[in-house]
Structure formats: structure tokens, C-alpha cells
Amino acid sequence: MMRPLLRVISPISIIQLPSTRTSQTKASPLLSALENKIYDMIRMKKETMSWTDLRENEFPRLVKELLINTSCRPSPSIIGAQSFTNLVIRALAKNGQSALLSEFVQEHGIERLSVNQLAFYIGHCNKTEEIVKTWHYLKGRNGTLFDAASTTHLIEGLCQTSHWREVVPLINNLTEIEGTPINALRRFIRKLFEVGEIDEALKWFYELYTRNPGAPGRECEPALAKLDSACRIFEMAASMYLQFDKDFFLSPAWEPLFDVKLTSITYPSRCPKCKTRLLPPQEIRNDDLQKLRKAVKTQLIKQGDNLFETTTPAELAHFEEFMGRHGPFDVVLDGLNIGYRFGEKALAVEARRLATQEKKRVLVMGRRHMNRWPAVKNLPRGVLLYTMENISNDDPFMFLACLYSNVHCTIVSSDHFRDHKFKLSPRYKNEKDNCAAVIEITRLFTRWLNTRHRQVGQPPLKHDMVAQKDPGGWHLPILKNAEGIQGQLQPNLWACVRYKRS
Template identity: 25%
Template sequence: MFSPRQTSSWISQILMKKYHVLSPMLKLQEVSVTFGRPIFTNPYCSSERVDPKAHKPNSSTWCSRKKNEQIGVERTRKGTISPQGFSIFAAGASKERGKFCAEEEEPVVSTNSVVERPPPEKPLSPEEWEKLKRKYRGYKIFEEYMLIQMINYNRPIDVAKSLLAAVAKRDGDIPYMFLLQYLVLCESQEQTKEICDIFDIMRARYKTFDSGAVTLLIRGLSCSPRWRDALTFLEQIKKQKVDTPSNKNYRDCINGALMNQEINLALELYHQLLAEGLTPTLDTLQLFFDTCKGVQDGRLKNELISMLNYLRDNQLYPEENFMKSIKQWFESIPGENWKGTITGIQRSGRCSSCNQTLEDINLSPEEYNLLKEKILKEVIQGKDVFRKTTPVELEEFQKFVNIHSPFDIVIDGLNVSKISPKYNPSDTLLDVVNYLAQKNPRLLVLGRKHMLKGNSQWKRQNMTIMSRKAKFFFTEDVSQDDPFLLYATLHSGNHCKFITHDLLRDHKACVSDELIQRLFFKWQRGHQMVIPFYKPGLRIQLQHVLTYNTIVQTTGNSWHIPYDDNFTKRTSYEVPTKWLCLQRK
């Protein structure tokens, strides 16, 4: 049996002698899905790799898998009202609305009981590998499967070395795919020396690499003393013009630069990333905040502030570890005396920690008019207008709205009538209209023509009573009523709200411009109401809208930053409920 040092040296000698032999190029994507299982068992670490006490990162702090130290965060106990009680867009609301248990995937059961055995835990000799191989006759490429199992079980690299040594001794060569799999194992265990050795071997043997191999090498080399080789790969990708670097490629190169205190180079790479039209990963931004704690540099401070504004402009939310990095950075700025507190926002929009009122969620007149124009053009009319309505029906509805608007509340009648499937829909809708009409608002109910037929589901008496308290417009049964709902609400003005349990994600997706999508989501959060509780004839609970905007915001001497906590799963159409309040004393 070979010792680890002997094995590595012996592999290198064989491969370096045979550098002129080119094995077939295999896409890494093919390797990663072999046997239906991903081989990246240990994802690239980012937010949990920094020693919060250190200003200068190094390879052990940046690339370790250890958790951050627990950071003492002052938590307010003032009367916080959780937004989950009054907004369908609060993080975790969808989970609360429809709790379900996902069925665990059934494990693949093999007919060969030997296959289910985990890979060896210790290195084997070539003879021992050959003996073990005979027990795996069902596998076409035993070595490939075994390497994947080593990655999945995170076996020591010495075990993989002994397998490669056996292959090299038997065949005089090691296939490209095996080298990639070994590289994955080394990268997952942060074996930077081995990564550099494999890089030298592969560079001597192959003229080009596929994109998957390049990504692996950039990631591995960026945490090594040879981090500048990762930059060389990045430049090669850009020069070839066949592919473009990914935001994660940039993230890894920025990581290498920051680890070596090349902050200006890291900023240059960051601006290149933005110039390429890529979105920086959140851990890319966190790297800067972790590196720059306690650094007194006006230009660098402006760069970090611009990163916070990037989060604001793109409605991005840091995760909890990133939030802690932001907090630590602010509190470390020399001479500025910042203090961060975890807080919540009251229904009125006031911060429970500093009592400051957050930005209003309503759009400006310019934003509102722009959104109204785009929604009419791309969502209501759009290219598939005949699938939503007919030109005649749309024109008829527009005339109706022009005559009877403005409305205060627009109701999706069919949607609201089904909030409680056990009860009669016309009775339910009547209860809702009666409840809303108590304060004499101008109500519009959108319905379908089958609601006028008069049957057990849609009682004529109920429809007559409701028609005295609200305006009604009935579309064809095949028409989509959501576009009519949006048009009537937007046409009525910024004060008008609408009620439906439909989250309108399809209509948001119809808008091609990202700015308009953000404006639509902001407007929707400030105008859509739902009915979370209904008991026929007795009680209706109306969930009110948010009055404040959930984005990063500042007044100069304060910052309020919404963030995702570690315990609440948030969907793409929800916003965080936890906030970091930063005040300069």
C-alpha cells in the first residue's frame, strides 16, 4: 500500500510523462449528474467563513466551514407588531396559508446489496481495488462510481489518491473525468495544495478546459497562494468570447483578491461584474464588508455605501449573516459611533427601536403614471389580448370605468366568493359587500356572466341586494378578470385598493422591464387586500396593506435594512419581516 506522499508523487510522475496523451473532453455537467446524484455535496462557503475579530482575512478564515462566532446583537422588546398578521407578502405567509409536509424522496433501492455499501474509509492497494471492483460487476465504470461515492461520503483524499494510483498503474493514464471528480473532492475539502497539483497536471495535458472545469479551478485556486492563476482563467474566458464569466466566477476571484488585501483589485473586479450586466451574489458583497471592518478610507466607505444602495435599488435583501457583517462594519467605522439593533416595524410604519417612520410605500405621481401606462399596454392589452378578453369587451369596460370611476375598492367577485368553499358563494360575496359598504366607499365588483343566471349558487335576491351597494361589471365566462381588476384599480387613482387572493404573479411576469416589475410589486403590496378569516353572518377579518416600503433605506444618520432570518423561508413574492436598525449616536 502506498503512503499518501508516495501515492501523490507516483501519480504526478506517471501523468507528467504522459502529458501529450489527450483524453476525451467531458463536460463537467455530465459528471455532476452521474447516477442521478449531484457530486457537489459541500457548497461553496461564503457567509460563515469570516473571523469577526480579524480585519485581515486569510485562507483559513475565508475558506473554513466553521460557523461565525455568535455576535451579541441588542434586541428591542418594545411593542412590535409582526407584519405576518396583516400582510400576505410577509416572509413565511405562504407557508402559514398552506402548511404541508413534503414527502421525502424514496431512496433508490438497488437490486445488488453490495452497491449500497459506502466507499472505503482508508486507502487501498491496487490489488485491493481490483478485488473490490469484482464485487461491483453491475457498474460499467467502477472507478467513476467510486469517486462519486467518495465525494458524497466526503472521504479523505488519500482514499481517492490510492484509487487514481491504481488506475494509473493499470492503464498508464488517468481519464479527464476522473481528474475532475478528484478535483471536486479536493475543492470540497479545501485541499489547496492538491488543487494546485491537479491544475499543473491538467494544464500540461490539455490545451483547453470546459466551463465546468474552469469554474472548479477558479474556485479552488482563489483560496490558494496561486490565486492570481484564477484571474488568468477569468481573463481567458472574456477573451475567448465564446462564454462569459459568471457572477460566481467573479465572486471567487474577488475572494482571492480580498484574502490577499488587494482591495483595489477586488473593487475593480466588482465594477467589471456590474459592467457585464451581472448581479453580484450577496456573499460577494458580504466579502467586502467583512474585509473592510475598521478601515478608515473615505473612498472605500463610499463604495460600501453604494453596495447598500444597490440592494435598495434592486430590492435585494441580505441574509442574517450578511446583516451581521453590515452591523459590524458600521460599528467599526472610526469616530462615527454607530449602534445596530435588531427590530421590527409596527403597522404604522414606525421602527420599534428608534421610533422613526419608514418610507411610505405609495408610488410617486411619476412612478404611478409610468406603471399605469405599462400595465395597460403590456398586461391588459398585450400580445395575447384575445386570450384575456375581446377588443369589444375591453372597450366596453373602459367606457364603464370612465363613467363610474373613481372607485375606492375593486373586488374580484368570483375569487372572493370562494374564500370559504363550504358556503354558498353568493352568500359569501354578499357578506363581504355588506361589510365593506358600512363606511360608504365606492365599490366595484367584477364578476362573470354565469353569476346572473339565478341558481342555487348565485341567488337572484343576493345579486339584487349587492347591486344597491356596489357597481357590477360582468365579463364573458371565458375572459380573464384580473386584467380588468388591475385596470379599474389603477384608473381610479393611488387611493384605490383591490381585493383578491390571487397574487397576480403571471401578470407581473408579463412586464418585460425590471424597473416596472419592481414598481408593480411595490404598488401591489400597498394596494392588495385579502380576507384571511371569514365566518358566515358573524365575522369578517380584512387584512390591511403595508403602509411602509420594505427596502434598504437611510436618512444619513440612520439606516433601516430588512433581512432574511435563518428560520423563515421566504418566497420570491414575499418580503422580510426582520429589520436591522442602525443609528449614529
């Protein structure tokens, strides 16, 4: 029985064994240098020296030599036996020396390795028997409760064996304490696709990408072997408003059933590769605006009922009074974003163009110091300026201005609005929240922002930014930064996926 995933803790709160999958080496130049030196030392002297000689004689000399040539002053523990063990395991794993890694662990003795070291070894060993043997020892010694780093390594190793189902309690136990191990889940999802358990894979897929950043990618490759399983992934991605990792489309796994071409789709919403016109976005209703207004006020402007995070009660009341007297508007301009990115004159030019050429009622929003900008003082008739206190966050008020206006009002900005999407998402909430309601609001906000967000000098896109099916195949939107927040920037990059004729 799969337990629901809860929350994601910050990666900096996880203490890990040095790992090729973490950034610890980036934070410690000395350890990184030692790691490289250790590997060079092993390559040159392993044939003539034992691991004991390397640890007791060569390693202290190596550290001393390195310290002479660097200004780093490490703690005394860096030259201890445990540090030597960590560095050897890390160096051999990073350089793909699995045979030497197994030799070192066997000579050292698994009973002398820490829990983190054993988990790391399991994740980087390519011998099935060794993985299973070490796992049985570790499970008997530690149970099934591990931190995120160790869980990721264990899943990587166990998914190479027939014991891969044993990763489920590892994930569930960790989820209840720390949060979702994203990379570990991706590896597990890939394994489920590999063995043909499509329904179970899609359940975990849904749980993972509902609550975590990133874009579906290589974990879905095995599902491309069958048309039905591939289309089920695309359909779920469409329902979740997901964009895909660009590297996913470079995989040879597409070749048997699909022709894939990357392309840019902007105006007039027609794919230049296959000439298919993309579907328009779903209509935003007035009751949707009401839900979003409530979410913006309670989650972006306030935290709960009473705590104001980005403004004051008086400022919010004044803004709502302003909107009641002067709204609705057709366009809301992000004054600070446009002014700083393109110049204050460009802000005035864009406001004038919208008001005179497009005949729109325009609201320019920003902060108090913008009142001193010469270009702002000469805004044309039909353009109003509303400024917040300099310490206030004006983005949520731009959302409110648009939401208080009408379903057709647009926001002009080059901002990605990542922080605000994150605060509305389930991973920002705790386990007591009504997750279904949070997910609904997150997707509604994404859908609304995708259709109401436009760049300077451009109209809103006329097509929906989700995976779309047509008789000849699919069009799948691509998230350019796969570690970014979903749905934050209108994607121009798409994959045109065509079914191959049998």
C-alpha cells in the same frame, strides 16, 4: 472588461455530472442509494482493498444486492466503470473526504476523467496545488467553454487559489450561450469582496440581481468588515428594491461593527427595536401609471402587438369600455383569491366593509362562474362585479382596473403575483430588448405594487419596502423565501441594523 449578463435558462435544461449542488439524486432513488452504499463500502474496505478491487469485485456485488431489494430497473450502464467513478467522486465529495477524493483521482488518472468529472473534482478539492494542476490540464484540453454546472464547480475551486481572475472568461463564455450561473456568480462576488475589489464586486452584484431571482446574502459577508463597503451594498439594494436573505443576518461577520436584530414592522411603520419611523414610499405619478398600463397590456395581456396570451381582443376591448363607463374605483378586490381562501361570504363582507365603512368605490373582479355564488348576488350598493371568461387570467385586468383608476387605488389580495413580476423582468426577455427600459418598468411595477397591494381587512402599509438609512443605522427588508421573486409580497420581517459605538 465585464460583459453584460444575458438571460437565465431553465435548470432542467442543463445536463450535469451528479453533483451535491443539484437535485439529480432526488430524481434517482437508486443512484442515491448506490452513492450511500459506495461510501459505506469505501469506509469499511479501503484499508484492505485497492480501488481496482472495489470497482471490479465489490461494486457489481453491491449493485446486484441493491437490485434484489428494490423494484428499480436501471440501464446496463449503471454498473459500468464510468458509473463507479461518478459515484465514488460524488460520495467522497458529499461526505467531505477531500483527501480520499484526491487519492482516487490521482490513482485513476485525470486524463481518464471526463470534463464534467474534472470540473467537479476542482470544485470539491481543498488542495490548492491540485486545483491549479487539474485546472491547467483541463483548460488545455477543453478551453474555457463549459456548461453551467461545470462552471459553478470551477469557480468554487479557482476562488480558493491565486488564479481566481481566470473565472471571468468562464462566466462570460457561459453567459453568451446558456445564461447566468447564479451560484457561481455569488461565489465570485464573495471573492471580490474578500480581496477588497468593492467597485468590481458591486458591478457584478448589480448585474446578477438585476436579472435573476433570489436575495443578497452570504456572498456579501466579507464587505461587512468595513462600514463603507457595507453601506454601499445597502444603498445599491435600496436603489434596486432588493430584499435580503434571512440567513445573511445570522452571520457572525456582523458583530464587529453592527448590532442586528430581526423584527416585524407593519403598522404604524415604526421599528419596535429602535423606535425609528420608516420613510413613506416614493410618490407614484400619473405618467408612471401610463407606463405601467402600457407594460401590463403589452407584456402581461399580450405578447408583442398581436398575440393575446391570457384573453381575447374582444374581452380586452369590453373591459376598457366598462372602465370608461364605470371607473374610476378606489379599491379592486381579487374575488377568486379572497373567495377561495376565506370563503365567498368573506368576500361579500370585505366588499361591504369597504363600501359602507370606508366609503370606497369597490370593484370585485373574478371569473364567470363566480356569478353563481349566492354571496356575490347580494353585493351592496357602490360595489360592482366584473367577471372574465373562465379560461382568462384575471390578474392583469385587476392591475389595469387599478391603473386606469388613479394613483391611490389599491388591490386587495393575498396573491403574491410572482408570475407577473417575472414576465416584466429582464430575465424573461431576450438580449435584443432595451434592458435599461425593462429594468425601469420592473422596479416601477414593484414600487407601485408594494404601495398599492393590501391584505384583506388591512390598509396599505405606509412605509417603503426598501432598505432605509437613518442616523443610527439601517433597516433592511428580508425576503422570507430567498429563492423567491423579489418584491412580490409586502415584507413584514426586517433587520434592524445599528452602528456600534466605537
